[in-house]
Amino acid sequence: MQANALQQARAAAVAAAHQARAAYRAGSVRPTAGVAPGMTQANMIALPRDWAWDFLLYAQRNPKPCPVLDVIEAGAHQTLLADGADIRTDIPLYRVWRNGRLAEEVQDATALWAEHPDLVTFLIGCSFTFETPLQEAGIEVRHIADGCNVPMYRTNRQCRPAGRLHGEMVVSMRPIPAHRVADAVSISARFPSVHGAPVHVGDPAALGIADLARPDFGDPVRIEPGEIPVFWACGVTPQAAVMASGVPFAVTHAPGYMFITDVPDSSYHV
Amino acid sequence: MQANALQQARAAAVAAAHQARAAYRAGSVRPTAGVAPGMTQANMIALPRDWAWDFLLYAQRNPKPCPVLDVIEAGAHQTLLADGADIRTDIPLYRVWRNGRLAEEVQDATALWAEHPDLVTFLIGCSFTFETPLQEAGIEVRHIADGCNVPMYRTNRQCRPAGRLHGEMVVSMRPIPAHRVADAVSISARFPSVHGAPVHVGDPAALGIADLARPDFGDPVRIEPGEIPVFWACGVTPQAAVMASGVPFAVTHAPGYMFITDVPDSSYHV
Incomplete structure (x- = not known):
């Protein structure tokens, strides 16, 4: 009976991921934190x-x-990470970049793949993946509790360049009660494929962040007395590289509007 | 005083790595397991x-x-992982591959880089890195204890292909007392960048390994009563891909004769 209950829970989680992708494909637009809990x-x-x-x-x-969780080769639209998904339509909101600048946001990227049939697509781990384990440990994830997008910030930390690409690291921030910071570190550290342990705990100024109330991407969140801002490396970092490096053309997800896979977060637990 | 002692230990470990590379550059040839303990x-x-x-x-x-721990771009010979090292000379023994076949073994690869000035070099994590933590936990590493090379085996597990590359996974094997297998798993799991947890515990036949006494690379080791053969994914896997895919030209290390870096193994601990 227990195995059966586990199988049912797994099937329900996969079904939730499929339903979410179908809804985004049909035009629904919302940040994905808290959607299809337990799925990467x-x-x-x-x-x-x-x-x-x-x-x-x-x-x-x-x-x-x-x-990097998966690479979709030039011109293809499928990934092993999500059965039946189409990367051109199944993300709630896309950003289109031209010459390093944000040109527009679209809900369907099919026309962009038609415009550039040789696009190579990279799927990159997202810290939303370990938010379910954080919540299971009794740690409130503020942007989920408050129903908004996670706050993200550009930092003064430069990434190591490669070829024509350079840029700063972007971080996401979650306020964590001081007595739970160690738990949040320990839990997220076991998920190195989805950013792993925080890169910084406390003191936003040391990261070059002037005002937590004004994130560069996403929404600001409440910080209650006794909470410490904790910063994780963020998969919006490639978008910072697109801007800093003047990349001629790119399509990305909009920050916080992620691709939901069929892979349980436990698959990335070490 | 304690901080000072730690600094001295660190400096000694880095010095051991430098000395090892200098010895290999000067012509010394030996497997590197157990050399410069604590260094990746x-x-x-x-x-x-x-x-x-x-x-x-x-x-x-x-x-x-x-x-992948580092990529050295076309024609270059330096890596951030080892100060002053030259990838063409600082590995004890190289293998030269032509049309998917082992052509020769050399102690100095300088002439090969001259022959192919556009070589791109990949440095890949090695399970020797977590052998120091295993030993610190009181787990004997048999090939170190017996002064031979680690045994490595081709398996029946196919890697996921990419472009023109395909091939089977190669594994290294360490015999572990049954009551320490869980510890060996837990300790190595915290090092995902250097192969992480084992891919298989016990039953070599299930991996397609017919005879543990006849490894495909390295040396056979004693298996004592009460010990279980434990298999880790191995960085000789790219050499299997070179063979299976008929790659026209490649230079690799010889199995067990690794590149020793200046990076403490703790850097890869999650």
Whole structure:
């Protein structure tokens, strides 16, 4: 009976992931934190083939912000991580980048793949993946509790360059009660493929963050007395590289609007 | 005083790594298990630039056997992982591959880089890195205790292909007393960048290994009563891909004769 209950829970989680992707494909737009709990979420960046080597090398050199979960080869739209998914339609919101600048946001990227048929797509681990384990340990994830997007910030930490790519690291922030910071570190550390342990605890100024109330991406969140801001490397870092490096063309997810896979977060637990 | 003692220990470990590389550069040839304890060791494969994308993608798709620690760009010989090292000379023994076949073994690869000036070099995590933590936990590492090379085996597990590359996974084997297998798993699991947890415990036949006494690479080791053979993914896997895929030209380390870095193994502990 217990095995059966576990199988049912697993099937329900996969079904929730399928339903979420179908809803986004049909036009629903919302941040994905808290959606399909227990399933791995991913950042996405698609680049013309000519930029693929530079990017894969950039990711290898910066594994904390850019842990690669899968690479979809030029012109393809499927990934082993999500059965039946189409990377052009199944993310709630896309960003289109031209010459290093945000050109527009779209809900369907099919026309962009038609415009650039040689796009190579990279799926990158997302810290939303370990939010379920954090919550299971009784640690409130503020942006989920408050129903908004996670706050993300550009930092003064430069990534190690690769080829034509350079840029700063982007971080996500979660306020954690002081007596739970160690638990949040320990839990997230066991998920190195989805950013792992925090890169910084407390003192935003040391990261070059002037005002936590004004994130560069996503929404600000409440910080209660006794809570410490904890910063994790963030998969929006590739978008910072697109901007800093003047990449001619790229398609990414919009920060906080992730690709939801069929892979249980436990698959990335070490 | 304690901090000072730690600093001295660290400096001594780095000095041991430098001395080892200098000895290999001068012509010493021996397996590197147990050398410069506490310092990360790495597998090496260098391929013409035309093969670099395929290989980096192969490594991304097969992170257990092929965790990439650094990529040295075309024609360069230095790595951030080892101050002053030259990848062409500082490995004790190299293998030269032509059209998927082992052509020769050499102690100095300088002439090969002159022959192929566009070689891109990949340094890949090695399980020797977590042998110091295993020993610190009181687990004997048999090939170190007996002064021979680690036994390595080709398996029936196919890696996920990438471009022109395919091949089977290679594993290393250490006999572990049954009551310490869980400890060996737990300790190595915390080092995912150097192969992490075992891929298989016991029953060699299930991996397609017919006879533990006849490894495909390295030396056979004693298995005492009460010991279980435990198998870790191995960084010789790229050499299996070179053979299976008929790669026109490659230079690798000889199995068990690794590149010793200046990076403490604790850097890869999660």
